[in-house]
Amino acid sequence: MREFAFTVTYEPGVDELMDVFIEHPGLSSHTISCHATENTMWRVDEVTGPEDALAAYDRVIENLTRCSSLRGMGGCEIDWRYELLDADATSRVIYSQQTEGPGCRSIPYLVASRLGDGVLLQAEQRGNEYVWRILAEDDVAMSGVYDELSEHLRDGLSVSFDHVERAPNWAERQTPDETLTPTQREALELAVEHGYYEQPRRNSIQEIARMEDIPTSTLQYRVNRAESALIQSFFGDAADEDATEARAAAPTQ
Structure with a gap:
């Protein structure tokens, strides 16, 4: 197996949810589980940070109507729902589900459609960066994923491709x-x-x-x-x- 990694960077003001992370440097998020099919993307995220940052995060997701940093890359209107699975003063565990559609494909859908079954994804978010890591077979071709990402990110977003690592230890990895x-x-x-x-x-x-x-x-x-x-x-x-x-x-x- 091999790990592929890339980072999507956001300019301030282009994404209402990402702005919360930019404005609150102590706020961070990482995926616990993430899956996508042709019609739906669903995931569980753990968000941690100071109480004021989480309060700002809560306010934004309650009224989220467009693809955002946790929902996709297109910025279009979306059909999605979320449920709070667990919460305390400094953390949230959130389940969310998004309907996939033309013009608003999520990054997990893009990866799954290009690389097929057996792919695992991790994502971490802090500040203006959204870091994705993909665990896939050694012989997969990532060029299609990279090309589509570069071509379809909306204005104010940029992508950089970080590294290729063989057989990473995902079980023990912790940032x-x-x-x-x-x-x-x-x-x-x-x-x-x-x-x-x-x-x-x-x-x-x-x-x-x-x-x-x-x-x-x-x-x-x-x-x-x-x-x-x-x-x-x-x-x-x-x-x-x-x-x-x-x-x-x-x-x-």
């Missing part, structure tokens, strides 16, 4: 965005913004917490948990244990 909770991601963003990881260090955790009016213990905990989660996602449990022990032995900054 940093999926690894971190919104509060952990925000803590790391603050640490980076204020130079915590620079050499020499520009600000300590205590100084960053004071500037941002956050309890030092809270910020320290979130940064530690975020670092631990990222290390574990890349190197596994053993590396995480080593990092935790090293942090415990190090003096507090």
Whole structure:
């Protein structure tokens, strides 16, 4: 099997749902399951982020009437429905179903129609990028998919083709965005913004917490948990244990 990947990039103002992701950098989405036939595309997506970002996301999908970043690539009117399967303060799990039709074909339909049975898709969305990964047989021809994507994306969208990877481990793949909770991601963003990881260090955790009016213990905990989660996602449990022990032995900054 081989993985093919491409990224669709959106300019601000061309897609009402994508604008929510652009305006809320802490918001992200990834597919849990995605299927398409000649007549229908249906999928389950997990959307995570801060409460205000998810509230904005909820408002848009309640009134969505045209193909958007999660529904297709044409921007035309659509017949679709959605159901909230699970929700809490920082996440949503959403089932959606879209009727396929001439002029408004979804990316999953395009892939399935070009490559046939046995194809799996993953999609991740954050900021202005919508990243698709396709797992298919080694000998499939992707040129037709690439050509149709390039020709039919509406104004304000562009596509780039990223890489071809042989036999990827989809079962264990997890991006940093999926690894971190919104509060952990925000803590790391603050640490980076204020130079915590620079050499020499520009600000300590205590100084960053004071500037941002956050309890030092809270910020320290979130940064530690975020670092631990990222290390574990890349190197596994053993590396995480080593990092935790090293942090415990190090003096507090």
